[in-house]
Structures are given as C-alpha cells and as structure tokens.
Amino acid sequence: MLHRRAWVYGWLFLSPALLFLFAFTHYPALNTIISSFFSTPRGRRPAKFIGPENYQEMLQDPVFWKVLSNNFWFAAGTIPISIGLALLMALWVNSHLRGRTLARMAFFAPTVLPLIAVANIWMFFYTPGFGLIDQIRGGLFGLPAINLLGNPDTVLAAMIVVAIWKEAGFFMIFYLAALQSIPPVLREAADVEGAGRFYFFRRVMLPLLMPTTLFVSVNAVINSFRLVDHIFVMTDGGPNNASSLLLFYIYETAFKFWQTGYAATLTVVMLILLSVLAIGQFFLFDRKIHYQ
Amino acid sequence: MRAGRAGWPDFDTALNTVAMCLLAFLWALPLLYAIWTAIHPAAYETRFVLTAPLTLDNFAKAWAAAPFARYFLNTVMLVTLILICQFVLCTLAAFAFARFRFPGRSLLFTLVLLQLLVMPDILIVENYKTIRAMGLVDTIIAIGLPYFASGFGIFLLRQTFMSIPRELDEAARVEGISFLGLLWRVYIPLAKPTYLAYGLVSVSHHWNNFLWPLIITNSVETRPVTVGLSIFSAVDAGIEWSVINAATLMTSGPLLIAFLLFQRQFVQSFMRAGIR
Numbered sequence: 001m002l003h004r005r006a007w008v009y010g011w012l013f014l015s016p017a018l019l020f021l022f023a024f025t026h027y028p029a030l031n032t033i034i035s036s037f038f039s040t041p042r043g044r045r046p047a048k049f050i051g052p053e054n055y056q057e058m059l060q061d062p063v064f065w066k067v068l069s070n071n072f073w074f075a076a077g078t079i080p081i082s083i084g085l086a087l088l089m090a091l092w093v094n095s096h097l098r099g100r101t102l103a104r105m106a107f108f109a110p111t112v113l114p115l116i117a118v119a120n121i122w123m124f125f126y127t128p129g130f131g132l133i134d135q136i137r138g139g140l141f142g143l144p145a146i147n148l149l150g151n152p153d154t155v156l157a158a159m160i161v162v163a164i165w166k167e168a169g170f171f172m173i174f175y176l177a178a179l180q181s182i183p184p185v186l187r188e189a190a191d192v193e194g195a196g197r198f199y200f201f202r203r204v205m206l207p208l209l210m211p212t213t214l215f216v217s218v219n220a221v222i223n224s225f226r227l228v229d230h231i232f233v234m235t236d237g238g239p240n241n242a243s244s245l246l247l248f249y250i251y252e253t254a255f256k257f258w259q260t261g262y263a264a265t266l267t268v269v270m271l272i273l274l275s276v277l278a279i280g281q282f283f284l285f286d287r288k289i290h291y292q
Numbered sequence: 293m294r295a296g297r298a299g300w301p302d303f304d305t306a307l308n309t310v311a312m313c314l315l316a317f318l319w320a321l322p323l324l325y326a327i328w329t330a331i332h333p334a335a336y337e338t339r340f341v342l343t344a345p346l347t348l349d350n351f352a353k354a355w356a357a358a359p360f361a362r363y364f365l366n367t368v369m370l371v372t373l374i375l376i377c378q379f380v381l382c383t384l385a386a387f388a389f390a391r392f393r394f395p396g397r398s399l400l401f402t403l404v405l406l407q408l409l410v411m412p413d414i415l416i417v418e419n420y421k422t423i424r425a426m427g428l429v430d431t432i433i434a435i436g437l438p439y440f441a442s443g444f445g446i447f448l449l450r451q452t453f454m455s456i457p458r459e460l461d462e463a464a465r466v467e468g469i470s471f472l473g474l475l476w477r478v479y480i481p482l483a484k485p486t487y488l489a490y491g492l493v494s495v496s497h498h499w500n501n502f503l504w505p506l507i508i509t510n511s512v513e514t515r516p517v518t519v520g521l522s523i524f525s526a527v528d529a530g531i532e533w534s535v536i537n538a539a540t541l542m543t544s545g546p547l548l549i550a551f552l553l554f555q556r557q558f559v560q561s562f563m564r565a566g567i568r
Binding site for chain 2: 006007011012019025085103108112113116121125233260
C-alpha cells in the first residue's frame with residue numbers, strides 16, 4: 001500500500017504479536033545467555049556475576065557429556081530411519097496399491113497421539129516378562145524375559161524405536177504433498193525413454209524431493225532436541241542417565257535441583273547446537289539442490 | 293495398476309502390497325494392542341481369544357480414579373484460548389507483513405521466523421521466571437501465553453495473504469472500506485482453508501503438549517489431560533495395565549476419533565501447513 005501512513009498501520013497491526021513474541025521468545029533467549037554467567041539466586045541471596053564458572057562446571061560435569069552423547073545417538077538413530085521410512089510410506093500410499101487408505105491411516109495415527117500417551121502404550125510392550133515383546137519371545141522362541149528399559153545398553157535403542165514410530169507418519173505427509181506436485185508428464189517421458197524405475201527414482205524424483213528432505217530433516221533435528229515427554233513416563237532418564245536427553249537434563253537441573261543458573265548454561269548449549277545444525281543443513285542441502 | 297517392466301507386473305505389485313500391509317500392521321499394532329486391553333477384562337491382557345468378553349469397566353475405573361472430567365475441561369479451555377489468540381495475533385501480523393511497507397519490515401520478519409528454530413518449548417527456565425514475576429504460575433492462561441504469537445502461524449497466513457490479488461484491495465479501498473474492514477471482508481474469507489489447516493495443527497499440538505504444562509501447573513484445576521495422565525499412570529499403587537491403557541485411550545480419544553472421521557481433511561491440512 002502506497003499511503004504515507006502505511007508504516008503507522010503496519011506497526012499498529014504488528015505490535016500485539018511482536019509484544020508476545022519478544023516477551024516469550026526473544027527476551028528469554030537473550031536472558032538465557034545473560035543468566036548463564038550468573039549464580040543461581042537462593043533465598044535472600046540474589047544472583048551474582050560469576051563469569052564463566054557455570055561453563056567450567058559444565059565441562060567437568062560427566063552427566064552433561066553423557067546427555068549430549070545420548071542426544072547425538074538418539075538423533076543419529078531417529079532421523080535417517082524415520083525419514084527413509086517416511087519416503088517409503090509416501091511412495092506406497094501415493095501408488096495404486098490395494099489397502100493404501102488403511103495403510104495411510106495406520107502410518108499417520110501415531111502423529112495425532114500425545115507423546116505421553118504413546119509412551120504409556122509402549123511401556124506395556126516393553127514390560128519384562130509380561131509385555132508383548134516378551135510374550136512373543138517366550139511364547140514362540142522360549143527365550144527368557146528381558147528388561148529393555150532397565151538395561152543401560154538397550155534403553156536408548158528402545159526409545160529410538162518409539163520416536164521413529166511417532167514421527168515417520170508425520171514426515172510421510174510432507175513427502176506425500178511433494179510427490180503429488182510432481183507432474184505426471186515426467187513419468188510418461190521416462191517411460192517413453194525406457195528409463196528403469198530405480199533410475200527414474202534416483203535421477204528424477206529424489207532431486208525433486210530435495211527441498212522436502214531439507215524441510216523434513218530440519219524439523220527432525222529440532223524434534224530430536226525438543227521431544228522428551230516419553231522419558232518422563234518410561235525411564236525418568238535412567239538407568240544411570242542412559243536415556244536422558246539434553247532438554248530433560250535442563251528440566252531436571254532447573255525444576256528438580258533448582259539450579260537455574262546452570263540450567264541457563266545448558267540451554268545456551270542447546271540454542272547453539274540448534275542454530276549450528278539448522279544453518280549447517282541449509283548449506284549442505286543448498287549445494288545439492290543447486291547441483292542437480 | 294501400472295505394469296512394471298520385464299513382464300512381472302503382478303509379482304511386483306503383490307510384493308509391494310504385502311510389504312506395505314506388513315509395515316502398516318506393525319504401525320497399527322501398538323494402538324490395536326492398547327485398544328484390546330482397554331476393552332477386555334484384565335485377565336485377557338495377553339490372551340488373545342476372540343471369545344473374550346467385552347467390557348467398559350476399565351474406562352469406568354479410570355474415570356473414577358482421577359479427576360479426568362476436570363482435566364478435559366482444562367484442556368478444552370486451554371486449546372480454545374490458544375487458538376483464538378493465535379488467530380487474532382497472527383492474522384493482524386500476517387496482514388501487516390503482506391500488505392504494508394514500513395521501516396524494519398524484513399528485519400522483523402526474520403525475527404518472527406527465528407521462532408521456528410528457537411521455540412518456547414526449550415526456553416522453559418526463563419519463561420518460568422517471567423510467568424512467576426507476573427504472578428500467573430498455576431493458571432491456564434500461563435500455559436498458553438508463550439504460544440499466543442506463533443511464528444509458524446504468521447508465516448503461513450502471510451504466504452496466503454500475499455497470494456490474494458491486490459486488485460481486490462484497491463476495489464475495496466475505492467469503496468471506502470477501512471483496513472480492518474478489508475481484512476475482515478476480503479482477506480479472512482479467502483484464507484479459510486489456511487485457517488482450517490492451521491487450526492487443526494494448532495489444536496492437536498497443544499492438546500498433546502506436556503513439558504511446559506507440567507512445569508507451570510500444580511493443581512487439579514489447571515492441569516491439562518496430558519499432565520493428568522502422566523500423574524495417573526506414574527502412581528505405583530498397582531493400577532492394572534488395562535485401566536492405564538483405558539485412560540491413555542480416553543485422553544487421546546477425542547483427537548483420535550476426530551482424526552478417523554476427518555482423516556482426509558486432517559492429512560490435507562497437515563500437508564497444506566507443511567508446504568512453504
């Protein structure tokens with residue numbers, strides 16, 4: 001709009017949203033950085049500037065390193081498999097196979113469920129001796145009961161399975177949307193040229209799906225840091241912090257141990273990791289998108 | 293059915309169909325299992341016989357064991373409050389970004405998009421301090437406050453508004469309609485599908501949200517169902533699995549039923565919300 005008053009109106013319309021956005025996103029993000037250089041206020045003792053002390057404490061905190069490596073393995077286990085399955089699901093659901101409507105329903109249903117409810121359902125699967133997994137192991141193969149969630153070696157893998165189950169159907173939707181926007185002419189042309197199905201998939205479809213893959217993987221990375229609800233129900237971070245993730249540790253530090261200064265320091269790490277990973281992905285994929 | 297190459301069309305199709313059905317079954321299994329235990333007596337939790345008697349007892353027990361009615365009311369109020377505030381705030385902001393030129397516009401838009409990365413979900417420590425300073429701890433408003441201005445909503449509506457031809461604006465302006473009138477009579481009606489899509493995404497997201505409500509609430513009068521469910525199932529008092537599963541299904545029930553009824557719309561709106 002070319003009115004001289006346009007900018008007054010612009011600011012007027014924008015200000016309510018900006019007020020909330022600054023108050024609950026930008027202000028807390030900046031304040032996190034400031035708080036990380038202060039001690040935790042206790043009783044009448046206000047927070048005191050302590051420089052990089054929280055960061056030194058963090059570098060020497062074995063739980064921090066444990067949680068960070070857990071989060072790395074959790075992301076590394078969840079992201080590629082759920083994206084791969086999502087693409088496969090989308091290809092199937094988008095085809096003319098029988099039963100694809102039911103399949104789409106089955107794939108997408110976990111997306112609508114609260115993660116906390118999902119965790120309850122899976123708990124029952126994993127219950128030693130009694131849950132479905134042990135019923136099958138014992139009933140069909142005569143194997144002894146195993147405690148997947150009680151063993152530090154298997155607990156993270158058990159969590160990864162739950163996360164994949166929850167997320168793959170969500171990512172499928174985005175691939176489905178992308179597949180439906182690929183013009184059928186391309187397929188026909190490839191058929192005329194006698195191009196094989198895998199060749200077509202690799203050389204035509206995959207490159208066309210690249211922007212979707214970028215979008216989905218940025219989302220997947222954010223989710224691997226953001227989604228910790230299942231931990232509360234399934235393991236409480238245990239055994240011995242084997243299933244704890246960074247955000248869960250932040251929650252514990254701030255609201256169980258009430259060390260808000262140190263929790264702010266951990267949050268800064270989270271913010272840095274998220275930014276670096278998101279920007280990194282953009283550069284990585286950007287090259288590939290232009291290359292094709 | 294498209295024929296594959298090399299004269300194996302039926303084999304190829306059959307293989308894919310079987311694989312798809314297998315994966316779909318695997319995916320449905322946890323949910324089917326939860327439904328099975330919830331509608332049968334505890335004795336049939338792991339015995340799968342078709343003659344097992346059906347019962348709603350587990351639901352009745354769960355409903356009686358915790359104040360779920362109150363939790364549901366809290367969640368419905370919370371989700372409605374968030375939806376209304378998001379619609380109002382995001383519409384106004386999106387209109388400003390789509391139709392006005394003002395100093396700082398692109399910088400502000402970048403700051404809005406930043407919220408897609410730095411979500412309130414991870415800023416729990418500082419947001420708790422803010423809410424405490426406002427004296428709003430343990431209120432339903434406090435659960436919603438960080439989510440009222442949604443970067444995602446602003447972005448989505450701005451994209452939709454920008455695709456509306458400007459000739460419509462000018463025609464309306466000639467007739468002397470104010471900006472608010474223009475927004476109300478031209479822009480919002482034309483963006484209805486986007487509102488539906490965003491509404492579904494927002495409702496399901498906040499119905500399912502857990503961590504922030506857990507932190508900011510500590511009484512029955514404010515707790516949403518997700519927090520109520522976690523407290524209910526964390527009690528070690530030997531509640532039967534069948535009752536826990538009934539409670540689990542109950543809390544996700546409304547969303548699940550809505551999803552089954554409006555499956556197509558659900559999938560399409562998630563798709564629409566995802567296309568950027």
